[in-house]
Amino acid sequence: MSTGVFDAYELPDGVRCLQMLNSVNVCEGFSVRYPSLDDSDKDVLVKLLIEGNAAIKNMPVSEIIQAIGKVAKRFMDKDDPLRHEALEIMVPTAGVSSEMAETILAGMSADWTGEKLTELLEREFASPAILDCFQRIDSGRSQMAYGFTFNLTVGSGTVPGVGVTALIRALLLKSSILLKPGLGDVALPVLFARALREESEVFRKCLAVAYWDGDKERIGDKILDKAGVVVVYGSQETIRSIRNQIPKTTDLVAYGQRLGVGLVGREALSEMEALQTAQKVAMSISTFDQKGCVSPQVLYVEQGGEVAPVDWVKVLASAMDELEKQLPSGALSQQEVIGVQQLRAAIELKQLAGTGVLLYKGTHKSWTVIFDPELSLKWSDCKRAVYVKPIADLMIAKTLLVDSENCLQTVAIVGAVSRKENIAASLTQVGVTRVTSFRQAPWPKPWWHHDGRSVFQGLFKLIDVEDIID
Incomplete structure (x- = not known):
């Protein structure tokens, strides 16, 4: 795509019609537009995401996997218009060649399929059903896993597709999520979110993706104060800045430069x-x-x-x-x-x-x-x-x-x-x-230990119900 405009946001139903849009040129003839959200807008956005969490909390994890897997298959289907749009927009926004865009999309989307996500949960939990209801885990207790009500994830934008992977992890744990992707990774998360909204009404309530210029606009207390967990990909400077903004009681999961x-x-x-x-x-x-x-x-x-x-x-x-x-x-x-x-x-x-x-x-x-x-x-x-x-x-x-x-x-x-x-x-x-190996280095498995820890570490909690012995 030599010329054009891409709207780098997908917001929940109920967010007012956005009249104020900022724009940044990513290359000659192509620009990315993003919303100008004031404190009132951010307050409404977070409120809607928190209210919408009830819907995904009641959705069986198997149905979440099925919906995500369907969208992943669309990104893999060479005849699907969604795939064509993704490849077209990745070139100017991520600054890669068309050949590299194809390589990245093929490698990334292969890990978003229903089969891979089911295997991921089976490796991380005794049973994926532990995300739906209490499961008996030993002779003395039952256990359930649950994600935070509201997950805020800030991407770095260096590698296209990382934002989608982060988004998927939050949804598998039944968290509502606001993803702020980096400029180089706006295409795939926004398009993935749009496609997910078509799969289920639930995703129209619990999912938001919006780019903004982090150097010019702070995330803001309206968002940070409500997040149960904040996930940050980026430089030590970025991580340090966000750590200093969030409440001390809020969990921070940080992935720095390597x-x-x-x-x-x-x-x-x-x-x-x-x-x-x-x-x-x-x-x-x-x-x-x-x-x-x-x-x-x-x-x-x-x-x-x-x-x-x-x-x-x-x-x-x-x-x-x-x-x-x-x-x-x-x-x-x-x-x-x-x-x-x-x-x-x-x-x-x-x-x-x-x-x-x-x-x-x-x-x-x-x-x-x-x-x-x-x-x-x-x-x-x-x-x-x-x-x-x-x-x-x-x-x-x-x-x-x-x-x-x-x-x-x-x-x-x-x-x-x-x-x-x-x-x-x-x-x-x-x-x-x-x-x-060198062949596998660019493509870690979905269940790899990112920086030595589970990809879900810090994103959920476990609740135990112990057998009562009077």
């Missing part, structure tokens, strides 16, 4: 496997244009294989270039262009100084691969930019990551099959919570 790391074992660097390894790594780096918290930004490549790290980096550069033809990166903003220019200029100076640093780059600033023999941890905020560092033994990776313990999460690994668990155990000392 640094992705990749480990390449010598076993994956044989003459026969080096290219395939590079292709897997390139795909893992390039998915989401490397904007996800699961995206590898620095690689430690083990010495001692048939192909040395300094030679393998050329293979990786070739794989990145080939992938750019199949899965092009999105258009860069002016600020992003300047960032790439500065990064490459700095690396070129080091290369000329004979430090052993090598620079490989794609045309139009599409990707950047840096070979750096200095082992200290470095990374770049540029898209599709990765540091490659040679290492004698993957087991010493933990010593190089120790200063970044607070921002580590996912480590992708290839090769070293027989050593994987020992390496993973060592990485627990620096805060790593997920070790996986």
Whole structure:
């Protein structure tokens, strides 16, 4: 879509006709509109969501799953107009190529199906029915799980689809939710909410999605004071700001920025496997244009294989270039262009100084691969930019990551099959919570332990009814 306007909100029935709309240009010829909500509007919005919670509380969880699953199938159906609209709007709003939009939508929507959501609840609870009524769990008590009446979720917008996943988690727990997505993730949550409203009257009462510019407009006490739980995705600055605004009695679930790391074992660097390894790594780096918290930004490549790290980096550069033809990166903003220019200029100076640093780059600033023999941890905020560092033994990776313990999460690994668990155990000392393959790194399962905890942790409570013994 080269020109157009997208209304980035979907509000409950009963919210007055919005006369005041703000607008932001996300690219040349395309803008996003969003409501200007004053304190009175926010008060009404929250009141409606809280009142509407009774409807979803009375809805069997199986029916909630069924409705969500139907919408997910629409996003997967290549003939469905909803899918076409989503792909069309993702390109300008998320800043990705059409090919990347298809890849993201396919990967995300596969985890929103009824089958996957049923499995998620079965893994998290003894029975999904525990969300509907009391279930006998042992000889002394019955138990029921219930979500907060009102869930406020603030998204970061770096990866499209994350907002939908957060929205689904709240609805499965029968919470009313107000989702404020980031600008890069407005398309899928808004369209998903609109489609859900068509599936059941219940979702017309308990669900709201609305973007606004968080830098210019605070969430406001009218919303924060009523939330039972506040979920925040974003920078430490964003998390700290919202934590300071909410009442001390309100639960906060925060997902901060994370640094992705990749480990390449010598076993994956044989003459026969080096290219395939590079292709897997390139795909893992390039998915989401490397904007996800699961995206590898620095690689430690083990010495001692048939192909040395300094030679393998050329293979990786070739794989990145080939992938750019199949899965092009999105258009860069002016600020992003300047960032790439500065990064490459700095690396070129080091290369000329004979430090052993090598620079490989794609045309139009599409990707950047840096070979750096200095082992200290470095990374770049540029898209599709990765540091490659040679290492004698993957087991010493933990010593190089120790200063970044607070921002580590996912480590992708290839090769070293027989050593994987020992390496993973060592990485627990620096805060790593997920070790996986490069192929799986961009696509964690719905039931993964996000930052080491259940995806539902902090979003619900349990009530026990104990057997009364007089």
